Amino acid sequence: MISKEHIIKRFISYVTVDTESDPESTSTPSTANQWDLANALAKELISIGMKDVTIDTNAYIMATLPSNVEHEVPTIGFVSHFDTSPDFTGANVKPRVIENYDGKDITLNAEQNVILSPDYFEDLLLYKGQTLIVTDGTTLLGADDKAGITEIVSAMEYLIQNPDIKHGKIRVGFTPDEEIGRGAHKFDVDKFGAAYAYTMDGSQIGELEYENFNAAGAKVTIKGKIVHPGYAKGKMVNSMYIATDFINALPRMETPEHTEDYQGFFHLQDMDGSVDETVLKYIIRDHDKDHFEARKEVMQKLTEDFNAKYEREVVGIEIKDQYFNMREKIEPVMHIVDIAEEAMKQLHIKPLIKPIRGGTDGSQLSYMGLPCPNIFAGGHNFHGRYEYVPVESMIRATEVICKIAELTAEKHR
Incomplete structure (x- = not known):
């Protein structure tokens, strides 16, 4: 015993x-x-x-x-x-x-x-x-x-x-x-x-x-432009606002608090921001390998769309696989x-x-x-x-x- x-x-x-x-x-x-x-x-x-x-x-x-x-x-x-x-x-x-x-x-x-x-x-x-x-x-x-x-x-x-x-x-x-x-x-x-x-x-x-899960980590770096706020009209680009738009552009119901069983997710686990630069750290998870690859593609495409919108490379992304x-x-x-x-x-x-x-x-x-x-x-x-x-x-x-x-x-x- x-x-x-x-x-x-x-x-x-x-x-x-x-x-x-x-x-x-x-x-x-x-x-x-x-x-x-x-x-x-x-x-x-x-x-x-x-x-x-x-x-x-x-x-x-x-x-x-x-x-x-x-x-x-x-x-x-x-x-x-x-x-x-x-x-x-x-x-x-x-x-x-x-x-x-x-x-x-x-x-x-x-x-x-x-x-x-x-x-x-x-x-x-x-x-x-x-x-x-x-x-x-x-x-x-x-x-x-x-x-x-x-x-x-x-x-x-x-x-x-x-x-x-x-x-x-x-x-x-x-x-x-x-x-x-x-x-x-x-x-x-x-x-x-x-x-x-x-x-x-x-x-x-x-x-x-x-x-x-199949697992990956994503680091999203968003670049802004810092100038004196009293003279910022038409000049300042606040990276934190762009970061907010990026976060909201991902499927809101595909996060850990809204998923279970075999459902995958995007999880924003850390953010550090200023006007000049904001860094978002995500983990990407899915049991299905095809869905996992699709999730990575979603984040890559979103990055490209933001850069096209701002007509410059305002968003950079680095995605690394972690385990399968x-x-x-x-x-x-x-x-x-x-x-x-x-x-x-x-x-x-x-x-x-x-x-x-x-x-x-x-x-x-x-x-x-x-x-x-x-x-x-x-x-x-x-x-x-x-x-x-x-x-x-x-x-x-x-x-x-x-x-x-x-x-x-x-x-x-």
């Missing part, structure tokens, strides 16, 4: 280490403090009995649980990331454990009137009677993806302590900088040596995902999804197979030759002060890892 207290203690030890990544940094990891948890994880893997524990010069951690069966079994892997999102501060995280959640509002921070309410976050009601770990309302929690790390380490420890559970060789990998899209960039797939792997990086219990839908790489090896689904069913967990409205290390790893679907880690409301994780979901995810390992060995007997 996997101990609830042990899971809680391990998880809290991870989330209280600040590992926020930095998109402006060019180093790997992007922040020095990610090393604090990386080094601690490497030591912990050794202490629980894992073999071949390595941590490279970029803080990528790998370790092995050797096979305990005689017959040939494909090497499988489990992957999570230890950085947290720069969208909200991850410094000085003060997690709080709520036993036997009663289904009512949770006051995270009375002084700032921060309330985690099921009236707004309806998923809370799925976990009535369970143990929740929440924030103090001033930071994110870090369940994305320290819940995944907790589950992988706990599963390996459990398998080591229970050798009657038969399994093949298992590799685990922990990465930096996933939250800024670089988690897999320096992941050595050949060194990892697995036939396939699973990222433990989903949300609600039961999630099983092998589709994700892993479905193309998973479908030829769908048995790996089937094994995960069967593992959940045997544990009486209802599989929720749906597309990821985002990306994981698994999407990039799949294109690097390591097919890598995604499994729930249990957390909710990632990247903000309302983040929480049910402890029971982390326990169930840990059990799923163990069951996948067991079923993989059985099916290759």
